[in-house]
Amino acid sequence: MAKDFQSSKPIYIQIADHLSSQIVRGEMRAGEKLPSVREMAIQSGVNPNTIQRTYSEMERMGIVETRRGQGTFVTENEQVLKDLKSRLQTDIIHSFVQNMKDLGYSQEEMITGLEQYLRREQE
Amino acid sequence: MAKDFQSSKPIYIQIADHLSSQIVRGEMRAGEKLPSVREMAIQSGVNPNTIQRTYSEMERMGIVETRRGQGTFVTENEQVLKDLKSRLQTDIIHSFVQNMKDLGYSQEEMITGLEQYLRREQE
Amino acid sequence: MAKDFQSSKPIYIQIADHLSSQIVRGEMRAGEKLPSVREMAIQSGVNPNTIQRTYSEMERMGIVETRRGQGTFVTENEQVLKDLKSRLQTDIIHSFVQNMKDLGYSQEEMITGLEQYLRREQE
Amino acid sequence: MAKDFQSSKPIYIQIADHLSSQIVRGEMRAGEKLPSVREMAIQSGVNPNTIQRTYSEMERMGIVETRRGQGTFVTENEQVLKDLKSRLQTDIIHSFVQNMKDLGYSQEEMITGLEQYLRREQE
DNA sequence: GTGGTCTAGACCACA
DNA sequence: GTGGTCTAGACCACG
Numbered sequence A, B, C, D: 001m002a003k004d005f006q007s008s009k010p011i012y013i014q015i016a017d018h019l020s021s022q023i024v025r026g027e028m029r030a031g032e033k034l035p036s037v038r039e040m041a042i043q044s045g046v047n048p049n050t051i052q053r054t055y056s057e058m059e060r061m062g063i064v065e066t067r068r069g070q071g072t073f074v075t076e077n078e079q080v081l082k083d084l085k086s087r088l089q090t091d092i093i094h095s096f097v098q099n100m101k102d103l104g105y106s107q108e109e110m111i112t113g114l115e116q117y118l119r120r121e122q123e
Numbered sequence E: 001g002t003g004g005t006c007t008a009g010a011c012c013a014c015a
Numbered sequence F: 001g002t003g004g005t006c007t008a009g010a011c012c013a014c015g
Helices: A012-026 A037-044 A048-060 A078-102 A107-122 B011-024 B036-042 B047-060 B078-103 B108-120 C011-024 C037-044 C048-062 C078-102 C107-122 D011-024 D037-044 D048-060 D078-102 D108-123
Strands: A064-067 A071-075 B062-066 B071-074 C065-066 C071-074 D064-067 D071-074
Touching: A012 A048, A012 A078, A012 D108, A037 A048, A037 D071, A048 A064, A048 C065, A078 A107, A078 B078, A078 B108, A107 B078, B011 B047, B011 B078, B047 B062, B047 D048, C011 C048, C011 C078, C037 C048, C037 D078, C048 C065, C078 C107, C078 D108, C107 D078, C107 D108, D011 D048, D011 D078, D037 D048, D048 D064
Parallel strands: none
Antiparallel strands: A064 A071, B062 B071, C065 C071, D064 D071
Protein backbone atom coordinates (compact mmCIF):
# COMPACT_ATOMS: atom_id res chain seq x y z
CA MET A 1 0.00 0.00 0.00
CA ALA A 2 1.48 3.31 -1.09
CA LYS A 3 -0.49 6.45 -0.32
CA ASP A 4 1.93 9.28 -0.97
CA PHE A 5 0.02 11.58 -3.25
CA GLN A 6 0.47 15.33 -3.40
CA SER A 7 -2.82 17.03 -2.89
CA SER A 8 -2.51 19.44 -5.80
CA LYS A 9 -2.95 17.05 -8.73
CA PRO A 10 -5.78 14.53 -9.04
CA ILE A 11 -4.72 11.08 -7.90
CA TYR A 12 -5.78 9.44 -11.14
CA ILE A 13 -3.45 11.78 -13.03
CA GLN A 14 -0.56 11.20 -10.69
CA ILE A 15 -0.88 7.46 -11.17
CA ALA A 16 -1.16 7.89 -14.93
CA ASP A 17 1.98 10.02 -14.93
CA HIS A 18 3.80 7.45 -12.87
CA LEU A 19 2.83 4.62 -15.19
CA SER A 20 3.70 6.68 -18.24
CA SER A 21 7.16 7.28 -16.79
CA GLN A 22 7.65 3.58 -16.29
CA ILE A 23 6.59 2.85 -19.84
CA VAL A 24 8.73 5.60 -21.31
CA ARG A 25 11.71 4.47 -19.27
CA GLY A 26 11.25 0.98 -20.69
CA GLU A 27 10.38 -0.64 -17.38
CA MET A 28 7.19 -1.76 -19.00
CA ARG A 29 7.49 -3.02 -22.55
CA ALA A 30 5.11 -2.65 -25.49
CA GLY A 31 2.35 -5.24 -25.29
CA GLU A 32 2.92 -5.93 -21.61
CA LYS A 33 -0.12 -6.38 -19.40
CA LEU A 34 -0.79 -3.83 -16.69
CA PRO A 35 -2.12 -4.96 -13.34
CA SER A 36 -5.89 -5.38 -13.35
CA VAL A 37 -7.95 -2.45 -12.17
CA ARG A 38 -8.71 -4.14 -8.88
CA GLU A 39 -5.16 -5.27 -8.27
CA MET A 40 -3.71 -1.88 -9.09
CA ALA A 41 -6.27 -0.30 -6.77
CA ILE A 42 -5.02 -2.43 -3.89
CA GLN A 43 -1.37 -1.77 -4.75
CA SER A 44 -1.97 1.96 -4.83
CA GLY A 45 -4.30 2.04 -1.87
CA VAL A 46 -7.08 3.78 -3.77
CA ASN A 47 -10.55 2.97 -4.98
CA PRO A 48 -10.88 0.84 -8.14
CA ASN A 49 -12.89 3.62 -9.77
CA THR A 50 -9.88 5.88 -9.54
CA ILE A 51 -7.69 3.36 -11.36
CA GLN A 52 -10.42 2.87 -13.91
CA ARG A 53 -10.19 6.54 -14.63
CA THR A 54 -6.41 6.37 -14.85
CA TYR A 55 -6.61 3.59 -17.41
CA SER A 56 -9.33 5.35 -19.41
CA GLU A 57 -7.24 8.48 -19.58
CA MET A 58 -4.20 6.54 -20.72
CA GLU A 59 -6.25 4.75 -23.34
CA ARG A 60 -7.56 8.06 -24.60
CA MET A 61 -3.95 9.12 -25.05
CA GLY A 62 -3.16 5.94 -26.94
CA ILE A 63 -0.58 4.76 -24.43
CA VAL A 64 -2.58 1.75 -23.46
CA GLU A 65 -5.14 -0.58 -25.05
CA THR A 66 -7.86 -2.49 -23.28
CA ARG A 67 -9.04 -5.83 -24.52
CA ARG A 68 -12.41 -6.81 -23.19
CA GLY A 69 -12.34 -9.46 -20.54
CA GLN A 70 -8.58 -9.74 -20.87
CA GLY A 71 -7.12 -6.65 -19.34
CA THR A 72 -5.18 -3.49 -20.12
CA PHE A 73 -1.97 -3.58 -22.13
CA VAL A 74 0.80 -1.20 -23.11
CA THR A 75 0.19 -0.25 -26.73
CA GLU A 76 2.20 -2.22 -29.24
CA ASN A 77 2.48 0.86 -31.41
CA GLU A 78 6.08 1.74 -30.69
CA GLN A 79 5.75 4.97 -32.60
CA VAL A 80 3.20 6.23 -30.10
CA LEU A 81 5.60 5.47 -27.28
CA LYS A 82 8.43 7.28 -29.00
CA ASP A 83 6.25 10.28 -29.66
CA LEU A 84 5.07 10.22 -26.08
CA LYS A 85 8.59 10.30 -24.75
CA SER A 86 9.69 13.15 -26.95
CA ARG A 87 6.50 15.07 -26.26
CA LEU A 88 6.91 14.68 -22.53
CA GLN A 89 10.53 15.78 -22.74
CA THR A 90 9.75 18.81 -24.85
CA ASP A 91 6.91 19.83 -22.54
CA ILE A 92 9.18 19.70 -19.52
CA ILE A 93 11.94 21.71 -21.14
CA HIS A 94 9.50 24.15 -22.62
CA SER A 95 7.86 24.96 -19.32
CA PHE A 96 11.28 25.20 -17.64
CA VAL A 97 12.48 27.72 -20.18
CA GLN A 98 9.22 29.63 -20.02
CA ASN A 99 9.29 29.87 -16.24
CA MET A 100 12.93 30.91 -16.12
CA LYS A 101 12.29 33.52 -18.78
CA ASP A 102 9.40 34.91 -16.76
CA LEU A 103 11.80 35.35 -13.86
CA GLY A 104 14.10 37.34 -16.08
CA TYR A 105 16.85 34.83 -16.63
CA SER A 106 18.86 34.75 -19.85
CA GLN A 107 19.59 31.54 -21.72
CA GLU A 108 23.11 31.41 -20.33
CA GLU A 109 21.84 31.85 -16.79
CA MET A 110 19.42 28.98 -17.29
CA ILE A 111 22.20 26.60 -18.22
CA THR A 112 24.63 27.71 -15.51
CA GLY A 113 21.81 27.69 -12.97
CA LEU A 114 20.98 24.11 -13.89
CA GLU A 115 24.63 23.05 -13.83
CA GLN A 116 25.14 24.55 -10.39
CA TYR A 117 22.03 22.82 -9.09
CA LEU A 118 23.17 19.45 -10.40
CA ARG A 119 26.68 19.90 -9.00
CA ARG A 120 25.26 20.74 -5.60
CA GLU A 121 22.96 17.72 -5.76
CA GLN A 122 25.81 15.31 -6.43
CA GLU A 123 27.59 16.07 -3.19
CA MET B 1 -10.00 42.87 -20.69
CA ALA B 2 -7.55 39.99 -20.95
CA LYS B 3 -9.13 36.55 -20.59
CA ASP B 4 -6.47 34.15 -21.72
CA PHE B 5 -6.02 31.85 -18.78
CA GLN B 6 -4.93 28.29 -19.17
CA SER B 7 -7.51 26.01 -17.65
CA SER B 8 -5.12 23.92 -15.59
CA LYS B 9 -4.16 26.37 -12.85
CA PRO B 10 -6.54 28.42 -10.71
CA ILE B 11 -6.86 31.92 -12.06
CA TYR B 12 -5.92 33.55 -8.78
CA ILE B 13 -2.64 31.63 -8.80
CA GLN B 14 -1.92 32.53 -12.40
CA ILE B 15 -2.33 36.19 -11.58
CA ALA B 16 -0.19 35.86 -8.46
CA ASP B 17 2.53 34.17 -10.51
CA HIS B 18 2.37 36.89 -13.07
CA LEU B 19 2.69 39.65 -10.47
CA SER B 20 5.50 37.81 -8.70
CA SER B 21 7.41 37.60 -11.98
CA GLN B 22 7.03 41.32 -12.52
CA ILE B 23 8.29 42.04 -9.03
CA VAL B 24 11.18 39.65 -9.30
CA ARG B 25 12.15 41.04 -12.68
CA GLY B 26 12.19 44.50 -11.15
CA GLU B 27 9.30 45.83 -13.20
CA MET B 28 7.62 46.59 -9.92
CA ARG B 29 9.86 48.01 -7.22
CA ALA B 30 9.83 47.53 -3.46
CA GLY B 31 7.21 49.75 -1.85
CA GLU B 32 5.38 50.35 -5.09
CA LYS B 33 1.58 50.37 -4.96
CA LEU B 34 -0.32 47.64 -6.74
CA PRO B 35 -3.57 48.46 -8.57
CA SER B 36 -6.61 48.35 -6.29
CA VAL B 37 -8.54 45.12 -6.18
CA ARG B 38 -11.34 46.66 -8.14
CA GLU B 39 -9.08 48.16 -10.79
CA MET B 40 -7.05 44.98 -11.14
CA ALA B 41 -10.26 43.01 -11.52
CA ILE B 42 -11.35 45.18 -14.41
CA GLN B 43 -7.91 45.06 -16.02
CA SER B 44 -7.88 41.27 -15.83
CA GLY B 45 -11.52 40.77 -16.70
CA VAL B 46 -12.04 38.77 -13.57
CA ASN B 47 -14.21 38.75 -10.49
CA PRO B 48 -12.91 41.05 -7.70
CA ASN B 49 -13.13 38.09 -5.30
CA THR B 50 -10.49 36.39 -7.38
CA ILE B 51 -8.09 39.32 -7.11
CA GLN B 52 -8.79 39.55 -3.42
CA ARG B 53 -7.64 35.99 -3.15
CA THR B 54 -4.54 36.69 -5.23
CA TYR B 55 -3.54 39.54 -2.93
CA SER B 56 -4.24 37.47 0.20
CA GLU B 57 -2.08 34.68 -1.13
CA MET B 58 0.75 37.06 -1.93
CA GLU B 59 0.46 38.65 1.47
CA ARG B 60 0.64 35.24 3.07
CA MET B 61 3.93 34.74 1.23
CA GLY B 62 5.19 38.12 2.45
CA ILE B 63 5.52 39.54 -1.04
CA VAL B 64 3.02 42.31 -0.56
CA GLU B 65 1.61 44.25 2.38
CA THR B 66 -1.81 45.76 2.65
CA ARG B 67 -2.19 49.03 4.54
CA ARG B 68 -5.72 49.71 5.63
CA GLY B 69 -7.36 52.39 3.60
CA GLN B 70 -4.30 52.88 1.43
CA GLY B 71 -4.01 49.80 -0.71
CA THR B 72 -1.63 46.94 -1.41
CA PHE B 73 2.12 47.51 -1.75
CA VAL B 74 5.15 45.48 -2.74
CA THR B 75 7.02 44.69 0.47
CA GLU B 76 9.91 46.98 1.27
CA ASN B 77 11.81 44.12 2.79
CA GLU B 78 14.38 43.61 0.05
CA GLN B 79 15.61 40.42 1.65
CA VAL B 80 12.20 38.82 1.12
CA LEU B 81 12.32 39.72 -2.55
CA LYS B 82 15.79 38.29 -2.95
CA ASP B 83 14.76 35.10 -1.19
CA LEU B 84 11.64 34.93 -3.32
CA LYS B 85 13.65 35.08 -6.52
CA SER B 86 16.07 32.40 -5.44
CA ARG B 87 13.28 30.21 -4.09
CA LEU B 88 11.30 30.49 -7.31
CA GLN B 89 14.41 29.68 -9.32
CA THR B 90 15.24 26.66 -7.17
CA ASP B 91 11.67 25.38 -7.38
CA ILE B 92 11.69 25.59 -11.15
CA ILE B 93 15.04 23.84 -11.50
CA HIS B 94 14.12 21.25 -8.93
CA SER B 95 10.91 20.24 -10.65
CA PHE B 96 12.67 20.24 -14.02
CA VAL B 97 15.34 17.87 -12.74
CA GLN B 98 12.76 15.69 -11.02
CA ASN B 99 10.61 15.39 -14.12
CA MET B 100 13.53 14.63 -16.39
CA LYS B 101 14.79 12.02 -13.94
CA ASP B 102 11.35 10.37 -13.94
CA LEU B 103 11.63 10.07 -17.71
CA GLY B 104 14.95 8.30 -17.30
CA TYR B 105 17.30 11.04 -18.39
CA SER B 106 20.78 11.36 -16.94
CA GLN B 107 22.23 14.67 -15.77
CA GLU B 108 24.25 15.01 -18.96
CA GLU B 109 21.16 14.40 -21.09
CA MET B 110 19.29 17.08 -19.18
CA ILE B 111 21.89 19.67 -20.03
CA THR B 112 22.36 18.69 -23.65
CA GLY B 113 18.57 18.44 -24.04
CA LEU B 114 18.19 21.95 -22.72
CA GLU B 115 20.98 23.30 -24.89
CA GLN B 116 19.50 21.74 -27.99
CA TYR B 117 16.11 23.20 -27.19
CA LEU B 118 17.53 26.67 -26.72
CA ARG B 119 19.56 26.42 -29.92
CA ARG B 120 16.48 25.36 -31.84
CA GLU B 121 14.48 28.22 -30.31
CA GLN B 122 16.98 30.85 -31.40
CA GLU B 123 16.55 30.13 -35.09
CA MET C 1 -38.02 13.18 -14.79
CA ALA C 2 -37.34 11.30 -18.04
CA LYS C 3 -35.92 7.83 -17.77
CA ASP C 4 -36.27 6.33 -21.22
CA PHE C 5 -32.80 5.01 -21.97
CA GLN C 6 -32.06 2.05 -24.18
CA SER C 7 -29.95 -0.45 -22.33
CA SER C 8 -27.39 -0.95 -25.08
CA LYS C 9 -25.54 2.37 -24.94
CA PRO C 10 -24.15 3.95 -21.78
CA ILE C 11 -26.50 6.56 -20.39
CA TYR C 12 -23.85 9.25 -20.31
CA ILE C 13 -23.33 8.77 -24.06
CA GLN C 14 -27.03 8.83 -24.81
CA ILE C 15 -27.37 12.12 -22.98
CA ALA C 16 -24.32 13.50 -24.75
CA ASP C 17 -25.77 12.47 -28.10
CA HIS C 18 -29.06 14.07 -27.24
CA LEU C 19 -27.43 17.34 -26.23
CA SER C 20 -25.22 17.27 -29.32
CA SER C 21 -28.31 16.91 -31.49
CA GLN C 22 -29.91 19.88 -29.82
CA ILE C 23 -26.81 21.98 -30.34
CA VAL C 24 -26.38 20.89 -33.93
CA ARG C 25 -30.03 21.58 -34.65
CA GLY C 26 -29.56 25.07 -33.29
CA GLU C 27 -31.87 24.61 -30.31
CA MET C 28 -28.92 25.57 -28.16
CA ARG C 29 -26.82 28.44 -29.44
CA ALA C 30 -23.07 28.99 -29.25
CA GLY C 31 -22.11 30.39 -25.85
CA GLU C 32 -25.35 29.35 -24.22
CA LYS C 33 -25.18 27.92 -20.72
CA LEU C 34 -26.14 24.33 -20.19
CA PRO C 35 -28.07 23.32 -17.08
CA SER C 36 -25.77 22.76 -14.10
CA VAL C 37 -24.66 19.23 -13.43
CA ARG C 38 -27.01 18.88 -10.51
CA GLU C 39 -29.96 20.39 -12.31
CA MET C 40 -29.44 18.28 -15.40
CA ALA C 41 -29.16 15.23 -13.19
CA ILE C 42 -32.58 15.91 -11.74
CA GLN C 43 -34.08 16.66 -15.16
CA SER C 44 -32.73 13.41 -16.56
CA GLY C 45 -33.43 11.35 -13.48
CA VAL C 46 -29.86 10.14 -13.16
CA ASN C 47 -26.98 10.57 -10.76
CA PRO C 48 -24.96 13.80 -10.98
CA ASN C 49 -21.82 11.76 -11.59
CA THR C 50 -23.33 10.48 -14.80
CA ILE C 51 -23.98 14.00 -16.05
CA GLN C 52 -20.50 14.99 -14.98
CA ARG C 53 -19.21 12.31 -17.28
CA THR C 54 -21.45 13.48 -20.09
CA TYR C 55 -20.12 17.02 -19.80
CA SER C 56 -16.51 15.83 -19.57
CA GLU C 57 -16.93 13.80 -22.71
CA MET C 58 -18.46 16.72 -24.55
CA GLU C 59 -15.70 19.01 -23.41
CA ARG C 60 -13.12 16.52 -24.64
CA MET C 61 -14.81 16.70 -28.03
CA GLY C 62 -14.68 20.48 -27.96
CA ILE C 63 -18.45 20.89 -28.12
CA VAL C 64 -18.64 22.49 -24.72
CA GLU C 65 -16.44 24.59 -22.45
CA THR C 66 -16.50 24.70 -18.70
CA ARG C 67 -15.66 27.84 -16.79
CA ARG C 68 -14.75 27.23 -13.21
CA GLY C 69 -17.41 28.19 -10.76
CA GLN C 70 -19.61 29.46 -13.55
CA GLY C 71 -20.91 26.47 -15.41
CA THR C 72 -20.76 24.63 -18.71
CA PHE C 73 -21.32 26.46 -21.97
CA VAL C 74 -21.75 25.58 -25.64
CA THR C 75 -18.46 26.41 -27.34
CA GLU C 76 -18.36 29.75 -29.08
CA ASN C 77 -16.16 28.29 -31.77
CA GLU C 78 -18.74 28.06 -34.51
CA GLN C 79 -16.33 26.17 -36.74
CA VAL C 80 -16.25 23.28 -34.28
CA LEU C 81 -20.04 23.13 -34.35
CA LYS C 82 -20.10 23.15 -38.15
CA ASP C 83 -17.50 20.40 -38.29
CA LEU C 84 -19.41 18.43 -35.70
CA LYS C 85 -22.60 18.56 -37.72
CA SER C 86 -20.94 17.50 -40.93
CA ARG C 87 -18.99 14.78 -39.18
CA LEU C 88 -22.10 13.40 -37.54
CA GLN C 89 -23.95 13.44 -40.85
CA THR C 90 -21.14 11.73 -42.72
CA ASP C 91 -20.82 9.09 -40.04
CA ILE C 92 -24.50 8.26 -40.23
CA ILE C 93 -24.54 8.03 -44.01
CA HIS C 94 -21.29 6.10 -44.07
CA SER C 95 -22.50 3.42 -41.70
CA PHE C 96 -25.82 3.23 -43.55
CA VAL C 97 -24.06 2.63 -46.85
CA GLN C 98 -21.65 0.17 -45.28
CA ASN C 99 -24.43 -1.86 -43.67
CA MET C 100 -26.53 -1.92 -46.82
CA LYS C 101 -23.52 -2.96 -48.86
CA ASP C 102 -22.86 -5.80 -46.43
CA LEU C 103 -26.40 -7.00 -47.06
CA GLY C 104 -25.67 -7.05 -50.78
CA TYR C 105 -27.63 -4.01 -51.87
CA SER C 106 -26.54 -1.89 -54.81
CA GLN C 107 -26.43 1.90 -54.66
CA GLU C 108 -29.70 2.16 -56.59
CA GLU C 109 -31.39 -0.24 -54.20
CA MET C 110 -30.23 1.83 -51.25
CA ILE C 111 -31.90 4.93 -52.62
CA THR C 112 -35.12 3.27 -53.69
CA GLY C 113 -35.25 1.38 -50.39
CA LEU C 114 -34.93 4.63 -48.49
CA GLU C 115 -37.54 6.37 -50.64
CA GLN C 116 -40.02 3.55 -50.14
CA TYR C 117 -39.45 3.62 -46.40
CA LEU C 118 -40.06 7.36 -46.23
CA ARG C 119 -43.18 7.13 -48.39
CA ARG C 120 -44.59 4.44 -46.13
CA GLU C 121 -43.79 6.50 -43.06
CA GLN C 122 -45.68 9.53 -44.29
CA GLU C 123 -48.99 7.75 -44.46
CA MET D 1 -5.72 -15.15 -37.74
CA ALA D 2 -7.80 -12.02 -38.24
CA LYS D 3 -7.99 -9.72 -35.26
CA ASP D 4 -9.47 -6.52 -36.58
CA PHE D 5 -12.49 -5.93 -34.41
CA GLN D 6 -13.81 -2.48 -33.68
CA SER D 7 -13.87 -1.94 -29.98
CA SER D 8 -17.43 -0.62 -29.77
CA LYS D 9 -19.44 -3.80 -30.43
CA PRO D 10 -18.99 -7.13 -28.66
CA ILE D 11 -16.91 -9.49 -30.73
CA TYR D 12 -19.49 -12.23 -30.69
CA ILE D 13 -22.02 -9.81 -32.20
CA GLN D 14 -19.58 -8.62 -34.83
CA ILE D 15 -19.01 -12.19 -35.93
CA ALA D 16 -22.73 -12.94 -35.90
CA ASP D 17 -23.36 -9.86 -38.04
CA HIS D 18 -20.67 -10.93 -40.44
CA LEU D 19 -22.09 -14.42 -40.79
CA SER D 20 -25.61 -13.08 -41.18
CA SER D 21 -24.44 -10.85 -44.00
CA GLN D 22 -22.87 -13.79 -45.77
CA ILE D 23 -26.04 -15.81 -45.45
CA VAL D 24 -28.28 -12.98 -46.56
CA ARG D 25 -26.04 -12.25 -49.54
CA GLY D 26 -26.30 -15.89 -50.54
CA GLU D 27 -22.65 -16.69 -49.98
CA MET D 28 -23.83 -19.33 -47.57
CA ARG D 29 -26.86 -21.29 -48.69
CA ALA D 30 -29.74 -22.75 -46.70
CA GLY D 31 -28.74 -26.04 -45.11
CA GLU D 32 -25.03 -25.38 -45.51
CA LYS D 33 -22.74 -26.35 -42.65
CA LEU D 34 -20.92 -23.67 -40.73
CA PRO D 35 -17.34 -24.23 -39.57
CA SER D 36 -17.14 -26.01 -36.22
CA VAL D 37 -16.84 -23.83 -33.15
CA ARG D 38 -13.23 -24.81 -32.72
CA GLU D 39 -12.31 -24.21 -36.35
CA MET D 40 -14.13 -20.91 -36.48
CA ALA D 41 -12.35 -19.85 -33.31
CA ILE D 42 -8.98 -20.48 -34.90
CA GLN D 43 -9.97 -18.77 -38.15
CA SER D 44 -11.09 -15.70 -36.23
CA GLY D 45 -8.30 -15.74 -33.70
CA VAL D 46 -10.80 -15.73 -30.90
CA ASN D 47 -11.72 -17.75 -27.85
CA PRO D 48 -14.03 -20.72 -28.63
CA ASN D 49 -16.40 -19.47 -25.92
CA THR D 50 -16.95 -16.37 -28.01
CA ILE D 51 -17.90 -18.38 -31.10
CA GLN D 52 -20.15 -20.54 -28.99
CA ARG D 53 -21.97 -17.43 -27.97
CA THR D 54 -22.19 -16.26 -31.58
CA TYR D 55 -23.81 -19.52 -32.64
CA SER D 56 -26.19 -19.48 -29.66
CA GLU D 57 -27.28 -15.98 -30.53
CA MET D 58 -27.85 -16.92 -34.15
CA GLU D 59 -29.79 -19.99 -33.15
CA ARG D 60 -31.96 -17.87 -30.88
CA MET D 61 -32.77 -15.75 -33.94
CA GLY D 62 -33.60 -18.89 -35.93
CA ILE D 63 -30.88 -18.29 -38.50
CA VAL D 64 -28.95 -21.46 -37.77
CA GLU D 65 -29.74 -24.84 -36.31
CA THR D 66 -27.40 -27.06 -34.37
CA ARG D 67 -27.71 -30.81 -34.77
CA ARG D 68 -26.14 -32.76 -31.98
CA GLY D 69 -22.94 -34.39 -33.01
CA GLN D 70 -23.13 -32.99 -36.52
CA GLY D 71 -22.52 -29.29 -36.23
CA THR D 72 -24.23 -26.01 -36.95
CA PHE D 73 -26.17 -25.42 -40.16
CA VAL D 74 -27.87 -22.52 -41.88
CA THR D 75 -31.60 -22.97 -41.39
CA GLU D 76 -33.41 -24.57 -44.30
CA ASN D 77 -36.46 -22.47 -43.59
CA GLU D 78 -36.15 -20.10 -46.54
CA GLN D 79 -38.93 -17.92 -45.17
CA VAL D 80 -36.83 -17.15 -42.11
CA LEU D 81 -33.95 -16.07 -44.32
CA LYS D 82 -36.19 -13.82 -46.40
CA ASP D 83 -37.66 -12.26 -43.26
CA LEU D 84 -34.18 -11.85 -41.87
CA LYS D 85 -33.03 -9.92 -44.89
CA SER D 86 -36.01 -7.61 -44.90
CA ARG D 87 -35.83 -7.12 -41.16
CA LEU D 88 -32.15 -6.24 -41.31
CA GLN D 89 -32.79 -3.84 -44.13
CA THR D 90 -35.67 -2.15 -42.34
CA ASP D 91 -33.61 -1.83 -39.17
CA ILE D 92 -30.77 -0.16 -41.04
CA ILE D 93 -33.03 2.27 -42.84
CA HIS D 94 -35.01 2.98 -39.70
CA SER D 95 -32.00 3.91 -37.65
CA PHE D 96 -30.60 5.97 -40.52
CA VAL D 97 -33.81 7.97 -40.75
CA GLN D 98 -34.02 8.33 -37.00
CA ASN D 99 -30.45 9.59 -36.70
CA MET D 100 -30.79 12.03 -39.55
CA LYS D 101 -34.04 13.34 -38.10
CA ASP D 102 -32.30 13.90 -34.76
CA LEU D 103 -29.78 16.06 -36.59
CA GLY D 104 -32.61 18.13 -37.99
CA TYR D 105 -32.59 16.93 -41.58
CA SER D 106 -35.77 16.78 -43.64
CA GLN D 107 -36.70 13.77 -45.75
CA GLU D 108 -35.53 15.51 -48.91
CA GLU D 109 -32.19 16.33 -47.32
CA MET D 110 -31.73 12.70 -46.32
CA ILE D 111 -32.10 11.54 -49.90
CA THR D 112 -29.96 14.25 -51.45
CA GLY D 113 -27.35 13.77 -48.73
CA LEU D 114 -27.21 10.07 -49.49
CA GLU D 115 -27.02 10.67 -53.23
CA GLN D 116 -24.18 13.14 -52.81
CA TYR D 117 -22.29 10.72 -50.62
CA LEU D 118 -22.66 7.92 -53.15
CA ARG D 119 -21.63 10.15 -56.02
CA ARG D 120 -18.52 11.24 -54.13
CA GLU D 121 -17.72 7.64 -53.32
CA GLN D 122 -17.81 6.57 -56.94
CA GLU D 123 -15.02 8.90 -58.01
C1' DG E 1 -23.61 28.56 -6.63
C1' DT E 2 -20.38 25.92 -10.02
C1' DG E 3 -17.62 21.80 -11.68
C1' DG E 4 -14.11 18.13 -10.14
C1' DT E 5 -12.55 14.29 -7.47
C1' DC E 6 -12.94 10.36 -4.58
C1' DT E 7 -14.92 6.40 -2.02
C1' DA E 8 -17.94 2.53 -1.30
C1' DG E 9 -20.43 -0.77 -3.16
C1' DA E 10 -23.13 -2.75 -6.71
C1' DC E 11 -24.30 -4.89 -11.25
C1' DC E 12 -23.31 -6.04 -16.01
C1' DA E 13 -21.23 -7.76 -20.36
C1' DC E 14 -17.40 -10.01 -22.13
C1' DA E 15 -13.76 -13.73 -22.86
C1' DG F 1 -11.34 -13.39 -14.25
C1' DT F 2 -11.50 -8.76 -16.94
C1' DG F 3 -13.00 -3.79 -17.79
C1' DG F 4 -17.27 -0.59 -17.88
C1' DT F 5 -21.16 1.72 -15.94
C1' DC F 6 -24.01 3.54 -12.39
C1' DT F 7 -25.61 5.14 -7.81
C1' DA F 8 -25.17 7.32 -3.35
C1' DG F 9 -23.07 10.40 -0.80
C1' DA F 10 -19.22 13.12 0.49
C1' DC F 11 -15.63 16.80 0.26
C1' DC F 12 -13.03 20.32 -2.13
C1' DA F 13 -11.49 24.39 -4.89
C1' DC F 14 -13.13 28.04 -7.46
C1' DG F 15 -15.64 32.44 -8.54
